[in-house]
Amino acid sequence: MTPAQRARLEIREKRHTGSTRGLAPGYVQCNLAVVPQALAFDFLLYCQRNARACPVLEVCDPGSPEPRQLAPGADLRTDLPKYCVYEKGRGREAADIRGLWRKDLVAFLIGSGITFDAALERAGVPTDRHRWVLNSRIPTVPAGRLRGDMVVTMRWLTPGQAIVATQVSSRFPYNHGAPIHIGDPSAIGADLAQPLFGGAVPALPKGMVPVFWACGVTPQQAALASGIEFMIAHAPAHGFVTDLEADKFCIP
Amino acid sequence: MTPAQRARLEIREKRHTGSTRGLAPGYVQCNLAVVPQALAFDFLLYCQRNARACPVLEVCDPGSPEPRQLAPGADLRTDLPKYCVYEKGRGREAADIRGLWRKDLVAFLIGSGITFDAALERAGVPTDRHRWVLNSRIPTVPAGRLRGDMVVTMRWLTPGQAIVATQVSSRFPYNHGAPIHIGDPSAIGADLAQPLFGGAVPALPKGMVPVFWACGVTPQQAALASGIEFMIAHAPAHGFVTDLEADKFCIP
Numbered sequence: 001m002t003p004a005q006r007a008r009l010e011i012r013e014k015r016h017t018g019s020t021r022g023l024a025p026g027y028v029q030c031n032l033a034v035v036p037q038a039l040a041f042d043f044l045l046y047c048q049r050n051a052r053a054c055p056v057l058e059v060c061d062p063g064s065p066e067p068r069q070l071a072p073g074a075d076l077r078t079d080l081p082k083y084c085v086y087e088k089g090r091g092r093e094a095a096d097i098r099g100l101w102r103k104d105l106v107a108f109l110i111g112s113g114i115t116f117d118a119a120l121e122r123a124g125v126p127t128d129r130h131r132w133v134l135n136s137r138i139p140t141v142p143a144g145r146l147r148g149d150m151v152v153t154m155r156w157l158t159p160g161q162a163i164v165a166t167q168v169s170s171r172f173p174y175n176h177g178a179p180i181h182i183g184d185p186s187a188i189g190a191d192l193a194q195p196l197f198g199g200a201v202p203a204l205p206k207g208m209v210p211v212f213w214a215c216g217v218t219p220q221q222a223a224l225a226s227g228i229e230f231m232i233a234h235a236p237a238h239g240f241v242t243d244l245e246a247d248k249f250c251i252p
Numbered sequence: 253m254t255p256a257q258r259a260r261l262e263i264r265e266k267r268h269t270g271s272t273r274g275l276a277p278g279y280v281q282c283n284l285a286v287v288p289q290a291l292a293f294d295f296l297l298y299c300q301r302n303a304r305a306c307p308v309l310e311v312c313d314p315g316s317p318e319p320r321q322l323a324p325g326a327d328l329r330t331d332l333p334k335y336c337v338y339e340k341g342r343g344r345e346a347a348d349i350r351g352l353w354r355k356d357l358v359a360f361l362i363g364s365g366i367t368f369d370a371a372l373e374r375a376g377v378p379t380d381r382h383r384w385v386l387n388s389r390i391p392t393v394p395a396g397r398l399r400g401d402m403v404v405t406m407r408w409l410t411p412g413q414a415i416v417a418t419q420v421s422s423r424f425p426y427n428h429g430a431p432i433h434i435g436d437p438s439a440i441g442a443d444l445a446q447p448l449f450g451g452a453v454p455a456l457p458k459g460m461v462p463v464f465w466a467c468g469v470t471p472q473q474a475a476l477a478s479g480i481e482f483m484i485a486h487a488p489a490h491g492f493v494t495d496l497e498a499d500k501f502c503i504p
Contacts, residue, residue, distance in 0.1 A: 041293040048296065048308050049321075056300050069301075069393070141321070170503050173425050177503075251422050251429075251503055 003027065007241045008071070008079045017081045017095070019237040022128065025118040028175065028244040030057055030070065030109035031216030032080060034232040037062045040106040042144025046222065047108065049141035053150050053214035055111040055174045057242075063103040070242040076107050082235035084220060089227035091220065097232055105232070110216040111175035112239050113153050115246045119168050125161045133197040133217055133236045137189025138180070140218065148225030151217040152180065152190060154201075156208040165211060171251040181212040188212065197236035255279065259493045260323070260331045269333045269347070271489040274380065277370040280427065280496040282309055282322065282361035283468030284332060286484040289314045292358040294396025298474065299360065301393040305402050305470035307363040307426045309494075315355040322494040328359050334487035336472060341479035343472065349484055357484070362468040363427035364491050365405050367498045371420050377413045385449040385469055385488045389441025390432070392470065400477030403469040404432065404442060406453075408460040417463060423503040433464040440464065449488035 001009070007024040010016040020029055035043045040062075047054035058070045065076040083094045094100075117127040131153060138150040153176075157165055162182060170178040181188050190210075192201040196217060204210065216239075223231040234240065253261075259276040262268040272281055287295045292314075299306035310322045317328040335346045346352075369379040383405060390402040405428075409417055414434060422430040433440050442462075444453040448469060456462065475483040486492065 041296065044293065044296050044300065045311055048311055059297055059300055173503065251425065 004241045004243050008074055011081050012078045020081065020239045020241060021114055021237055024241045026246055028242045028246050028249055029112040029114040029239040030242055031112050031239055032076060032234040033108045033110060033219040034105050036230055037104045037106050039228060042146055043108065046143035046146040049143050050218065052176060052180065053218035054216065056108055057111050057174060058109040060107040062106050065101065065107060067109055070109060070244055077101050080234050080238055080240050082238040084233045084235050086223040086231040088229055089224055091224060093235055100232060109240060112216050113176050113213050114239055115175040116169050116172045118246060120165060123164050123168050125157065125165045131155045132195040132201055133215055134195050135191040135221065145228060146222045146226050148222035151196065151215040151221050152212045153215040154190065154210050154212050156204060156210050158207065159209055162209045162211050174249060176214050179211050180214050182209060185210055256493045256495050260326055263333050264330045272333065272491045272493060273366055273489055276493045278498055280494045280498050280501055281364040281366040281491040282494055283364050283491055284328060284486040285360045285362060285471045286357050288482055289356045289358050291480060294398055298395035298398040301395050302470065304428060305466035306468065308360055309363050309426060310361040312359040314358050317353065317359060319361055322361060322496055329353050332486050332490055332492050334490040336485045336487050338475040338483040340481055341476055343476060345487055352484060361492060364468050365428050365465050366491055367427040368421050368424045370498060372417060375416050375420050377417050383407045384447040384453055385467055386447050387443040387473065397480060398474045398478050400474035403448065403467040403473050404464045405467040406442065406462050406464050408456060408462050410459065411461055414461045414463050426501060428466050431463050432466050434461060437462055
């Protein structure tokens with residue numbers, strides 16, 4: 001059993017219910033978005049037009065919860081530790097979504113920045129703390145009924161770490177790639193007061209630089225902003241561990 | 253007027269009717285695929301599942317021939333020098349497609365390897381000759397009604413040039429990226445006898461290595477193999493010149 005398969009099994013058996021950060025390092029992790037088939041083209045188009053935030057790595061067949069390319073045998077209804085469910089523009093967390101599954105649902109797996117954590121660690125950039133998921137005021141390109149602002153992931157790093165993190169993450173274009181901003185959060189309207197995940201942001205330590213990446217939680221912001229009737233997503237930082245090795249899915 | 257705008261104008265006014273290779277070097281070039289809206293989701297999914305061959309850079313709104321993100325003001329009905337039209341699994345070339353345009357057509361622009369020619373030239377790899385578009389027997393991942401084998405672009409290069417070409421093209425993941433094969437054509441079933449473009453392939457000169465990239469003509473092979481009722485595409489190597497600068501749309 002690979003570390004990825006073991007991680008999914010622990011999640012399925014509810015032995016791991018927390019964040020997937022640090023879980024099965026070196027495997028590509030994905031964010032999840034599940035929408036009714038009637039919205040699937042608009043959603044895929046939204047992802048294409050906003051590929052920095054929403055790089056689609058697999059689209060399951062309608063009604064199927066199995067990502068046959070990225071993790072054959074897995075079940076997206078049980079193999080993530082926590083979900084968010086959006087109904088008519090309102091969201092709630094859910095530990096289990098089996099009762100919500102329908103034959104007309106289409107599941108999208110979207111690249112995640114957690115994927116390059118192992119590569120960052122190898123290059124000397126710590127990844128175990130100081131990370132937030134935040135709203136910004138960077139508009140996304142609309143598609144069909146979907147629109148909204150980009151969600152961003154922020155870390156603070158030393159200037160040297162920020163440079164290395166830019167170099168390393170650039171090599172992972174299918175998992176958000178390079179940062180989209182470095183420095184002043186207000187320049188992109190990042191909402192430090194109300195992070196979507198990770199607790200309120202304290203004052204920036206002296207000598208540290210905030211570094212921002214596009215984030216795969218962006219479709220959830222679009223679900224809220226667009227008032228779409230139904231979407232299931234991962235809870236922020238509670239992703240899906242694929243069988244794909246990160247070092248085989250990047251620019252060497 | 254930029255070199256890209258000038259190139260499109262010359263094409264629109266029929267002053268340039270040949271290949272777009274070498275035209276407006278340094279600008280991202282795209283391949284074209286236009287399908288009826290009823291096939292648009294299947295087509296976008298086919299591209300997502302085969303992103304190495306079909307990296308989608310823009311999807312126009314239904315009925316619109318204007319790529320508003322990549323070249324505002326351009327018209328995909330007139331701004332490519334030559335087209336291929338596929339009807340019920342049969343293809344033919346066409347110089348003009350204005351009479352074929354319909355309100356339910358959705359245009360897709362797909363990254364092209366011509367995009368990194370300027371970067372190859374700067375690195376000492378010649379791009380002005382020895383290039384073919386070939387069928388292979390590498391199967392693509394089906395989506396909906398679309399299936400078929402991958403079309404590849406072949407160049408022959410010296411071993412040193414092949415190494416540099418691999419390095420340089422790796423930096424352009426949105427325009428096919430790194431080669432998919434180096435060496436023996438029969439290992440991927442490349443059909444040297446009947447190239448899709450560029451004349452029959454002569455014997456390989458001594459000391460040269462064939463280098464193969466995934467090719468944006470792949471959707472045309474899928475149109476033939478799947479017998480879909482209607483698709484308009486670019487003619488091989490007769491692409492669309494965008495306003496996007498290649499060096500601003502790659503991994504630095």
